[in-house]
Amino acid sequence: MSITFETAKQHQNDPAVLCCLRTKGTIISASDLEDPSIFPDLEESGLLNIPEHGLTIGQVLGATLERDADSMTPLTPELVSHISENQMDELESEKITTSPNTGEDPTHETQVIRFNIDKLVGQIELPPGLNVNALPFATTASKKAEDKVIRTLTQRAYPVDQVCVGAETSFQDKVLTIREALCEESLKADPLVKNVELDIIRPEDRHIYSNTIMDVIPIATKVEGILGEGVTHVMNGVIVVLTGVDEKGIQVHEFGSCEGYLDEKIRFGRPGSPDSEDIMIRVNVTVQENTGMERRGPFAAHKACDSIIQEIRDVLKDAPADASTDQKVFRDWKKSGKPRVILVKEIMGQGAMHDNVLLPSEPAGVIGGRRNVDLGNVPVVLSPNEVRDGGIHALTCIGPATKEVTRHYFREPLVNLMAEDEEINLAGVVFIGSPQVNDEKSYVSARLGALAEALDVEGAIVTTEGFGNNHIDFAGNIEQIGRRGIKVVGVSFCAYQGQLVVGNKYMDAMVELNKDPEGFENEILADSTICPTDAERALIMLKTKMAGVPIEPANRKWSQEVIDANEQLMS
Amino acid sequence: MDYELTPKLLPGTILEVTERDVKVTLKGRMGIIQVPLRSVISDHALQVGQTIQVYLSYIQVV
Known part of the structure; x- marks a missing residue:
């Protein structure tokens, strides 16, 4: 050609x-x-x-x-x-042309220096004694740009040392008690839920068989204000793990599910995973047979689990402020004079399990939110604080190693890094769904490009969870941003198994998320998701591209050596 | 749209064997495929749990 x-x-x-x-x-x-x-x-x-x-x-x-x-x-x-x-x-x-001065007075022409400026950034200093009134532009006193806090979120952390099942739900002296009858009552959340079991798994007891992990959910609740601002209480040292199966015994995530022994099937310590010392509250839901592959089945399981968590949230709300051992303050900034950038998070939107709840009423909750599939997968902007306050509840696609669970969004490394970075102004976090068919993908990608243009950003990082046909809109999203002259960096798992099937000239700065030695989706929960080092590589790459420094072309095939070399450069 | 589809060697495991067909799960969320027995090459009798491998790419609707 x-x-x-x-x-x-x-x-x-x-x-x-x-x-x-x-x-x-x-x-x-x-x-x-x-x-x-x-x-x-x-x-x-x-x-x-x-x-x-x-x-x-x-x-x-x-x-x-x-x-x-x-x-x-x-x-x-x-x-x-x-x-x-x-x-x-x-x-x-x-292509280079020069225009002669066409001034009518030939004597005046010799006294004028005329030059065209396409773009000028910075300042010009003129010698003293120059008549400023003769200048062809107005002079203004320099005004120092000031950063402004738009909203503040305070997260109070409450450590949990022990979790047990008892007659009443309570939280006192670092001991969380969960009411035994809650499981039975959670069946009311949805008629498709046929059975709910709950058990407590301490760190030393993790060699235990489990159905596939549908989600990892932090326990957090609003005390003051709405999502993204005010005060949130968070339990530390404990995490909810939702697992699911249908009445016939078929795993809810049959395609690439991660049932097995928990200590072998979880990469502990990833942003989305349980940490090594976390107590796991395992909620195992059985849904009506054959509904595991429809939207309604897995969503019913999430609703039942959320109803259990809500009773825990209600007692956490009452925890006194002085019992908190740690307090984090997150701020959404408007940083004047810093380049505006966005983070684009592509999320699954193809249907059952390929879906997410956006902006629930409670942090990481379900009730009150809207699902991106129902919203037509169009881009939705969240503030960094809304994301960090549990603005996304992941219904979670089916690739265990590459899916982003609810806890991942709660502690998203790129959101945290970009929001706190002194050199950029993170204007927002855009969530865009990945629909099933290509004409819908093109539709939402084009809206993303228009949004980026309207936000007047200079740079963007586009990430996607999973791999497969979502890589087509991943490429489309990058193209729609890049063609508008906005510098863009892509972040995804590709490696051996998830190699990109489409590309374009704007995909010249890409960050690989793979952590598997052979480059496979290795079915270990959260293994190949975004980690802090990946986030650092992505942000440095964006800054490099925005500064106009050329980025070397990628190798034709995935190579871990490239990642190692880039990480070495950063250290 | 132009795609660059490259077949990848994927491992998998036999889930079910009947007198008609075999059902195989593929590593890394690539799905489950069900094919007639004549589509399987094996030196020994097929059994649940056996490891297989197959070159596979994405399914493209044309």
Whole structure:
């Protein structure tokens, strides 16, 4: 396939190869040449052999073909005449024009220096004594830009040392007691829920078999204000793990489920996982047979689990402030004078389990939220504080190692890093669903591009959980942002198994999330999700790109060495 | 839309064997496939739990 002049310019030092049959006397242009980006594949398959004395694209443009030549013929000095050494520079220079001063007074012309400025950033200092009134622009006193806090969120942490089941739900002296009858009552949350069991798993008892892990949910509740501001109470040292199966014994996540021994199936310590010392409250839900593959089945399980957590939230609300051992204050900023950027989180939106609840009433809750599939998967903006206050309840796609569970969003490393960074102004976190079919994907991607344009951002990081057809809209999202002149970095699991199937010229800065030595979705919960080091790589890459520093092209195949080298550079 | 679909060698495990077909789960959330017995190459009798491998890419609707 022939190339454009712009592509030829990018590849002016790459070998020149004919894309099609050309006859003697042809004046060679970009449309006669093959795209150099496919040469490695052609060479690997033996279809192309580029000689050492072959000419470059920059040399052959404008040259004359001396005899008929077939497609895939590398151009050499024997084949062409009138070779230029600096053809691209000459072509480029044709575009540069100068305009003479057209002033009517020829004597005045000699006293004026006239130059055009396309873009000017910074300041110009003029010598003292200059008549400022004669300047063609107004002078203003420098005004120092001030950062402004838009909203504040305080999270009070309450440690939990012991969890037990008893007659009443209570929380006192670091001991959480859960009412025994809660499981039975949670069946009322949805008629599709047929059975709910709850058990407490201490860190030393984790070698225990479990149905597939549907979600990992922090226990947090609003005490003052709404999601994203005010005061939230959070329990530390304890986490809810939702597991699910249907009445026939089929795992809710049958495609790539992670049932098995908990100590083997969880990568502890990831942002979305239980931490190594966490007590796990396991809520195992049995849903009506054959509903595990429909939206209503898994959602019913989440509702039942949430009804149990709500009673715990209610006692956590009453915990006295002085019993809190740690207090974190998060601020949403408006940072004047800093480049505006957005974080785009692509979330699953194909249907059952590929769905999320946005902005529930309680942190990491279900009730009061709206599901992105119901919203048509269009982009929805959350403030960084809304995300950190549990604004996303993940109904969670089915790839254990690459899915982002509710706890992941609660402690999302990229949100935390970008919100606190002094050099950028994180304007918002955009959640965009990934619909099933391509025309819907294009629709929501285009809306994302329009949103980025309207927000007037200079940079964006686009992440996606999972892999599969969501990589098509991942590419589309990056393209829609990039084509508007906004610098963009992509973050995803790809490696061996999740290799991208589409791409575009804006996908030149990508961060790999894989942690599996063989590059597989290894079915260990949260293993290949975004970790703090990944977030740092992504942000540095964005800053580098925004600064105009060229980013080296990616290797043709996944290589852990590239990741190691980049991490070494940061340390 | 142009795709670059490259088959990948994927491991999997046999879930079910009948007199008609075999059901296989593929590593890494790639799904479950069910194929007739004639589509399976094996030196020994098929059994649940056996490890398999298959070159596979995405299913493209054309």
